[in-house]
Amino acid sequence: MxxxxxxxxxxxxxxxxxxxxxxxxxxVFALVLTCAGAPTGAAQQPAGQSVSHAARAQADEDCADPEKQTLPPSTADGPTIEAIKNREGEKRKLIVGVDQNSYRWGYRDPNSGEGGTLEGFDIDLVHRIAEDILGDRDAVQFKAIPTDQRIPAIQAGRVDMVVRTMTINCDRLEDVAFSAPYFKTGxxxxxxxxxxxxxxxxxxxxxxxxxxxxxxxxxxxxxxxxxxxxxxxxxxxxxxxxxxxxxxxxxxxxxxxxxxxxxxxxxxxxxxxxxxxxGEAFTAEYYGVAMKKDADDLVRRVNRILVDFREDTTDGWQDAYTKWLSATLGADASRSEPPPPEYLREG
The missing domain is CATH 3.40.190.10 (Periplasmic binding protein-like II)
Known part of the structure; x- marks a missing residue:
């Protein structure tokens, strides 16, 4: 000591x-966000803690390759996307839970003005999703979500999705739906x-x-x-x-x-x-976009967007990696590239 x-x-x-x-x-930013409302409500117990350890262990045994347990891509609108599009006026925005304290992932640049621009790899992905669904990359309401409130925020409907360096795993698949992976880490x-x-x-x-x-x-x-x-x-x-x-x-x-x-x-x-x-990384993990379990149309749309994001050679995944992460993870992005997507979840 x-x-x-x-x-x-x-x-x-x-x-x-x-x-x-x-x-x-x-x-201060969390209290005065103009475009990023702070999470509402009292702190909640992390989702899933009421489930017995035995049930969780059985769920893990039944879950293989969690990063593949997602739906095939689609451009079709469904009830979840229609509800987002039907928001009126200033409320017609995609509501996304993000981090504002993770350097180069989701953080506020102190040199970008009074409020500090929210930027980073995850933030670029959010803008791309908003542009595809609502036709405006800035049609986003960012909500700063603590690590332990990511799943409760989704389940309570406070956000449409969470894009916050969130690892796909079997445990979380019991509570939320995930997109295909967009990043590999450990x-x-x-x-x-x-x-x-x-x-x-x-x-x-x-x-x-x-x-x-x-x-x-x-x-x-x-x-x-x-x-x-x-x-x-x-x-x-x-x-x-x-x-x-x-x-x-x-x-x-x-x-x-x-x-x-x-x-x-x-x-x-x-x-x-x-x-x-x-030392070296001692696990292999994959980040995904998390959404409500029954938001099948939104999951499919995000997966379509991720396919385009990976294939885009001018303003896609590689460009975002180079801009935000090459300085900390190195110029070679191969170790961080997500695997080719597989869609094993049945709709």
Whole structure:
């Protein structure tokens, strides 16, 4: 503990001050968004927690290749899309849950004016979806959604979809529908450069790890801890509503390491030169657009849009990767490219 607090003091204003400022600004933005209403209602228990562990385990056994459990593409309108198109006046917008704190994915550029323009890879994809459905790339109402509120926001109808670095997995398929994958990543460890942690291995013994509540990172850590694949002394109890909060805790010396998607961790390392990725990715995961389970027409339309997004050589997936992610993930996008889509879900 003494070492941890000493590390926090040594970091000084370089990382902590900047991040504290960013977090304060994010809080202000969340309260005064003009085009991005903040989530309403009291915090809810993450969806699916009422389901027994036994039921979840059986669901996982019955689910193979979750990234393929989606519907074939279609351009046809259905009841969900018609309801979106029938919104009147200023309400005729696509309502999308996003992040506003993930650098280069969904974040506010502090140099882009008073409100800060919301931008990033996920934001580009949202604009493309809005343009296809409503004919206007700016016909979007962004809602800032914490990590642990992504599924509840969809189920409660507060958003039409969530585009927020959300991994497709069997557990979540019980609660929401997903598009085909639009990005490939994997869990990695983020820790101070001076840390003895070397990766997802025995060097995590006696270390306190931070993850986001409801994240696939925590699910993996919990499963591996029970299976004896993590050192018994590894402390995984620290969870936070938003993944960025883990970086702040790491900078303050309150935790020793963070486990999250490598794509997000790379962006966080770019924000703070005192931390770095440790070891290689130890899972393979795929981001998808999440929607209500019965929104079949919207799922099919998004899948059609993703086909076009991947094939577009002038303003598509590769262009968005180069613009937003090449600086943190490298110029070679091959490791991040989504697999060829397969549509195994029966409508």
């Amino acid at each position: 003494i070492t941890r607090h000493l590390r926090a003091r040594l970091k000084g204003w370089g990382g902590v001050g900047a991040m504290a400022t960013a977090c304060a600004l994010a809080l 869990q990695q460890v983020l820790a101070p450069k001076s840390s003895p942690v070397e990766g997802y291995d025995e060097t995590l013994a006696d270390q306190e790890i931070c993850t986001a509540t409801g994240s696939t990172a925590y699910t993996k850590l919990e499963a591996d801890k029970k299976a004896g694949k993590l050192p018994e002394s590894t402390d995984i109890r620290t969870t936070v509503p938003n993944q960025l909060d883990c970086l702040v805790r790491l900078q303050l010396g309150e935790v020793d390491a963070v486990v999250t998607d490598g794509a997000l961790a790379a962006s966080q390392a770019a924000q703070d030169p005192t931390v770095q990725l440790k």
